[in-house]
Amino acid sequence: MPDDVIAALAGAASNPAVAAAMAGRSELMAASQASYRAVLSPDEPGGLTHQERHALACRIATLAGDAALAEHYRAGAGGSALADPTLTAAGARERAMLRHVDLLTRSPREATRADIAALTEAGWQTADIVRLSQLIAFVNYQLRVIAGLRLIGGVA
């Protein structure tokens, strides 16, 4: 596992412009890495296991078109099918979770209170709704930081 996922995926080691930009905000890069650990591998995962979190992060990166980030997350996903946006899930709880991941990743503007009600009706507890929401929101943050750094480095 890299010390800094964003640096690794943005190519800091081989791109001086990326490295320089990140060095100028080193505290924020460290804080981003700390958030990554808190959301992907928390001390108290609650109703979302570490593997599930990595699988969902892989799914989010795939939906957002970042194959390299998806591969990074796939390594921690334990082969879970949750990582694959083309596969449908078996149970109501998982289906509601995947629907929410896809909605918040692709078109968060369309979310309404009905989407939270759908999670609750499928058996999701309040704390796990917050855990799931933070996971989705963080990975969407991380992939945009990576995309922006790649642009700064002049890489497509």
Add this chain to the structure above:
Amino acid sequence: MSDVVHDFTADKLDWRPYITPVVLDGATDAQRAALRETPSNTKISDYVLVLAHDPQSLGERTPLFNGIMYARGGLARAERELGATAASVYNRCVYCVSVHAGRYNQLAKRPDVIEHVFKGEARELPARERAIVDFATRLSACPPAAGSAEMKALRAAGLSDAEILDLVLSVAVFGWANRLMHTLGEPFRGEKVERAK
């Protein structure tokens, strides 16, 4: 609820959650640490109390968010707020828009800029503001759609790489914030307030 706000505004709004926030009296040590209770017990928002259900992520997120918006140097604060507003307009998070459009107005004192952003009229903006708003809007898309054309416009407008990274961070962290604020609750008008100048 008829008091829910659906249109973009720079007025002060309130926010109510769709789920039950942590009750401070019953909070765990981990939750209290994440909430960084002050000795004077100033009121903690419902938004933060909702996020306290996952105290480890809240604890790491708070200093990151504050650093992105307030750390010294780099992109001017007004321009970070402009990027945040543009991202929040794209994601239609009315509450985030209200806070950050209001802050931009206080800092830049150019309400015409925000009005154009609310109407999706980036083309009417001066070159630097247009480059910032266009970049923020495109980076917020899924998949992110900011590319060499947007980078060229930012650099032509005079932004350094350091300033561009600050803009990236502001836009990205609002992609994070919008996905919480807009999905876990709704904005409403509380008491009648003066329109923000």
